Amino acid sequence: MLPNMKIEKQYRVSRLPEIVMLCISLLVLCTIALFSYWNIQFMEAASEQRSISREMRYQSMRLLSMLVDAETGQRGFLLTGKEQYLEPYNHAVLEIPRSLELLKSLNTSSWDHGLDLRRLEQLTSAKLGELSDSIELHRSGKSSEVRSILDSDRGKRLMDQIRMICNGIEEGAQNDLISFVAAQNDSTTRLRAVSMLGSSVLFVFLIISAVVISRGMVRRESLYKESEIAKKLLKTTLAGIADGVIATGVNGMITFINPVAQKLTGWSKEEALGRHIGEVFPIVNETTQIEVDNPVEKVLAEGIEVGLADHANLISRDGNQLPIDDSAAPLKDKHGKLIGAVLVFRDISMRRYSERQLEEAAAALRRSNEELQQFVDSAAHDLRSPLNSIKGMAELLSWKFSGQLGEKGEELISYITKGVGRMTRLLEDLLSFARASHFDAGSAKPLALKDVLTVSLSNLSGEITESGATITSDPLPVVAAHEAHMVQLLQNLIGNALKYRNPHPRIHVSAEQKNQQWIIGVRDNGIGMDPAYVNQIFKPFERLHGEEYPGSGIGLASCRKIVEGYGGHIWAEAEPGKGSRFFFTLPIMEEGAPP
Numbered sequence: 001m002l003p004n005m006k007i008e009k010q011y012r013v014s015r016l017p018e019i020v021m022l023c024i025s026l027l028v029l030c031t032i033a034l035f036s037y038w039n040i041q042f043m044e045a046a047s048e049q050r051s052i053s054r055e056m057r058y059q060s061m062r063l064l065s066m067l068v069d070a071e072t073g074q075r076g077f078l079l080t081g082k083e084q085y086l087e088p089y090n091h092a093v094l095e096i097p098r099s100l101e102l103l104k105s106l107n108t109s110s111w112d113h114g115l116d117l118r119r120l121e122q123l124t125s126a127k128l129g130e131l132s133d134s135i136e137l138h139r140s141g142k143s144s145e146v147r148s149i150l151d152s153d154r155g156k157r158l159m160d161q162i163r164m165i166c167n168g169i170e171e172g173a174q175n176d177l178i179s180f181v182a183a184q185n186d187s188t189t190r191l192r193a194v195s196m197l198g199s200s201v202l203f204v205f206l207i208i209s210a211v212v213i214s215r216g217m218v219r220r221e222s223l224y225k226e227s228e229i230a231k232k233l234l235k236t237t238l239a240g241i242a243d244g245v246i247a248t249g250v251n252g253m254i255t256f257i258n259p260v261a262q263k264l265t266g267w268s269k270e271e272a273l274g275r276h277i278g279e280v281f282p283i284v285n286e287t288t289q290i291e292v293d294n295p296v297e298k299v300l301a302e303g304i305e306v307g308l309a310d311h312a313n314l315i316s317r318d319g320n321q322l323p324i325d326d327s328a329a330p331l332k333d334k335h336g337k338l339i340g341a342v343l344v345f346r347d348i349s350m351r352r353y354s355e356r357q358l359e360e361a362a363a364a365l366r367r368s369n370e371e372l373q374q375f376v377d378s379a380a381h382d383l384r385s386p387l388n389s390i391k392g393m394a395e396l397l398s399w400k401f402s403g404q405l406g407e408k409g410e411e412l413i414s415y416i417t418k419g420v421g422r423m424t425r426l427l428e429d430l431l432s433f434a435r436a437s438h439f440d441a442g443s444a445k446p447l448a449l450k451d452v453l454t455v456s457l458s459n460l461s462g463e464i465t466e467s468g469a470t471i472t473s474d475p476l477p478v479v480a481a482h483e484a485h486m487v488q489l490l491q492n493l494i495g496n497a498l499k500y501r502n503p504h505p506r507i508h509v510s511a512e513q514k515n516q517q518w519i520i521g522v523r524d525n526g527i528g529m530d531p532a533y534v535n536q537i538f539k540p541f542e543r544l545h546g547e548e549y550p551g552s553g554i555g556l557a558s559c560r561k562i563v564e565g566y567g568g569h570i571w572a573e574a575e576p577g578k579g580s581r582f583f584f585t586l587p588i589m590e591e592g593a594p595p
Helices: 016-080 083-109 117-139 143-151 154-240 259-265 295-302 349-400 402-437 449-459 461-467 483-499 555-565
Strands: 244-249 254-257 283-285 312-315 321-332 338-347 445-448 470-473 478-481 506-514 517-524 570-574 580-587
Touching: 016 083, 016 117, 016 154, 083 117, 117 143, 117 154, 143 154, 244 259, 244 295, 254 259, 259 338, 295 321, 295 338, 321 349, 445 449, 449 461, 449 470, 449 483, 461 483, 478 483, 478 580, 483 506, 483 517, 483 555, 483 580, 555 570, 555 580
Parallel strands: 470 506
Antiparallel strands: 244 254, 244 338, 283 312, 312 321, 321 338, 445 478, 506 517, 517 580, 570 580
């Protein structure tokens, strides 16, 4: 027998602290990386915007310079009439459109300065047009018209507007440049601070992780020593239990065998280790002597627990056979992978001997019951004959001498006839009680109680018609029982309800499933009874109403015998004038049994 052992410690070290430290460290690293990436992106964008601002500033200054040069060239040409003075003008006509396009592209892809580049383009075009008109008029010799253009101050107004817009571009670009430089500096400062903070946090967690890992290593070393002690204790326990134990690897080769198993198989430890389980543990059917499948091989093939079939014998090494009982279970690692099997078995020679003795006693008891039943039937037949003779002679005497016997004689003959009738009913009830006491519940077949109820009501049809009773029923289950017993049971209970009825009898048969059993009830609205007698009525010959109602007091005792024979329980509930309720239980039929 295994000693009562309790494992106080769990041989497993939690890796949660290390995992938490690792996750926090990774989180810090990811935060630094993301922040660094964001800052680098921001710095690159700021650098790009700074370059754009510088370019916009340069192009606006260049545009204004080219217009001033063009205007200077125009004046030189108007004063001298020489074409070489128009070189700055011609250069401006070619380059100014390019500068305007570049400004528009820079403004589209960069910060919005709120500048009206379209207005600048219109003013520039108007200024170049004014310069071109004056140059062409001068070439045509129309000096008066040229003078009119110059005196109008239109060119000065255009240049003032252009200069104002260009100055706005330069000022905005300068402000943006200062802003971008400041943002770059702030980003660099933040990146440096985050990097230093993250490095400090990582350093702290590195120290904490080192401490936790060190403690974990010490703990694992301690648990390793404890597991070695537990392993030795397990081997000692397996070696000392009263059952045989054999363990194998996944290939079926024996890796462990305890002393009991060595004794039962006839193999020593040195001889058994490394051999296949089928060689050391051969088993055959006790009756047929046909080889039985080895449970260990089935466990290794299917990975499930397996029990040995009944009536199996182990053939020991010297050829002797022992009746055994065993079970085999898979051995799995922490990942659920099959790594072997363990077999536990025991010698059940004494149990098998006791079972045979019990079977012989049960057979003797069945024979005794059959002989007793035959005796009861024979005795009943022998008792019926004189009773029938007495009844016949009394009836014949009454018929032939009815006029001579007088009132007193007729009364005496009536007493004889009624007494014979009571004796006959008592005899029949005693036979029913005897039959209810001797039956084999194990041979019962599935039986539908609704069919039993139909038969019972058919047998009681006369009483039902006479009383005008209304009988209803719930859906009734299928149970494992003999039909004769169930008919007798329901017929007695319903017959009782009809016997002790009110003027308008109502009877209901119910069924309820509860706690792995059926509770069948028979309820009526009859005369009821005192609750103090609800247990007394199930005893033989117990009658509460004397001769007022016919009966022998055997019916409910027979019901009790039948119900208890099927492992059930019967009881009653009642109140005077409020009817009676009889209940009995029957086991629920096992799943898979045919209906």
